[in-house]
Amino acid sequence: MAEEVRQGGEQLRILGETERQQAEQERSQAESKRALAEDQRQKKEVQRQDAEILRSVAEDARLAAEDARQAAEVLRQTAEEVRQLQSETRAILQELRNELRRNTGV
Structure with a gap:
């Protein structure tokens, strides 16, 4: 009988340890x-x-x-204005040359 109690206790201990390990696994x-x-x-x-x-x-x-597009537009307009001023300057210079020739007879 004592052996049966000891074996039962051992089984309970093993069962308890198994349940503890299972609970630890579930927690993990x-x-x-x-x-x-x-x-x-x-x-x-x-x-x-x-x-x-x-x-x-x-x-x-x-x-x-958008900024680059606007800057390109400003540059295009500036270039056009420069071309216009160059053209006007050439025309003025040509008029001055013509006037100089008329006045000097050269």
């Missing part, structure tokens, strides 16, 4: 799932931030392109 798995969920949440946040940065960069690029 739950912690792993929580950590994985947190990692996924952080990755999504990083992706959201990256997307916001990309939107901002795209807007900056759009604004820079």
